[in-house]
Amino acid sequence: MTPTVAAFPAARFRRARKSPALRALVRENSLGVDDLIWPVFVRDGEGIEEPVPSMPGVMRRSVDRIAQAAVEAQALGIPAICLFPYTDAALKTEDCAEAWSPDNLSNRAIRAIKAAAPDIAVMTDVALDPYNxxxxxxxxxxxxxxNDETVEALVKMTLAQAEAGADIIGPSDMMDGRIGAMRQALEAAGHRNVLILSYAAKYASAFYGPFRDAVGASGALTGDKKTYQMDPGNSDEALRLIQRDLSEGADMVMIKPGLAYLDICHRVKQSFGAPTYAYQVSGEYAMIKAAAQNGWIDGDKVMLESLLAFKRAGCDGILTYFAPDVARILQG
Structure with missing residues (x-):
């Protein structure tokens, strides 16, 4: 696009900024409740809401409280909720068998949400780290x-989640070939309408620290994840990964983290036109919350501005821990 602009004073860009009404008329991008997916952490027990210290305002919830949270999200108009389990250390093994147990935390939470808030879509996480x-x-x-042995395990995990009632499968593992294997298995098992939102471009980022605290993976992790997550210096590779996952049957794709990778979000949307999501990850959330708590920024305004940046970059939606707060503000 080549803009045509008259010379000053015929062109005064400030004319369209004069009032809220005029600014609304020319606004190119907007943020709505429909853009939000709310990530939540589920733990064992009953009646529990346990704060995550490195993520102010975020809780680990027992299954019954997760169901209540889903009812709240549905009432706020949030279209989807995404589950991440805080698995008891005693259930973590080298074979990761708890990952595909029909009665693990995630699968119990799926069924509880579907019973309590049937209109909300349930997204799951597919990776072995909570169970490894x-x-x-x-x-x-x-x-x-x-890689290949892991993909076999991830397929079993995928099928268990689909059987429990998941609407969206979210593979976050970054193994090669897993999307094709999952799609083939879902089709064969009759789960033809289960969507795959692939973490197709997931970077080996330092922004994940608070999340690993939230799921209890920080202490267990040995080494790093650089052999399977992406190098932060690469962008063309992200496009190749997106193309591969779409060709293997992904319905939607995700870039993770978000704000530091808005260029990737933009390139992906411009290149493929597929439903494109970003994850405003725990480190991004924690930085905004910490600065707001110290009085250094206006937390609500920065929260909204940060999310609007994803829409401006071309994202169709955002996974964000701010989802309920944003929904309340947008609904007035």
Whole structure:
């Protein structure tokens, strides 16, 4: 697009900024409740809401309280909720068998949400790190995170979540070939309408620290995840990964983290036109909350501005821990 602009004073851009009404008329991007997916943490027990110290305002909730949170989200108009389990250390093993147990935390929470708030979509996380004694997203063999054996386990995990009633499968593991394997398995098992929102461009980022605290993976992790998550210096690779995952059957794609990778969000949307999401990750959330608590920024305004940046970059939606706060503000 080549803009046509008259010379000053015929063109005065400030004319359209004169009032809220005029600014609204020419606004190019807007943020709505429909853009939000709310990530929540589920833990064992009953009647529990346990604060996550590194994420002010975020809780680990027992299954019954997760169901209540879903009812709240549905009432606020939030279209989807995403589950992440805080697994008891005693259930973490090298074979990660708890990952596909029909009665693990995530699968119990799926069923509870569907019973309490049937109109909200339930998204799940597919990766082995919550169940792995090594803290990695895949199996560790002789110090190597192995790909193909991990994909087999992720397929079993996917099917268990689909059987429990998940609407959206969210593979966050970054193993090669897992989207095709998951799609084939879902089709064969009759779960033809289950969507895959692939973490297609997930970077090996330092912004994940508070999340790992929230799911109890920080202490278990040995080494780092750089052999399977992306190098932060790469962008063309992200496009190749997106293309691959779409060709294998992903319905939607995600870039993670968000704000530091808005260029990737923009390139992906411009290149493929597919439903594109970003994850405003725990480190981004924690920085905004900490600065607001110290009085250094206006927390609500920065929260909204940060989310609008995703829409401006081309995202169709955002996973954000701010979702309920944003929904309340947008609904007045």
């Amino acid at each position: 004694i090594n803290g990695h997203d895949g199996y560790v063999v002789d110090g190597e995170i192995v």
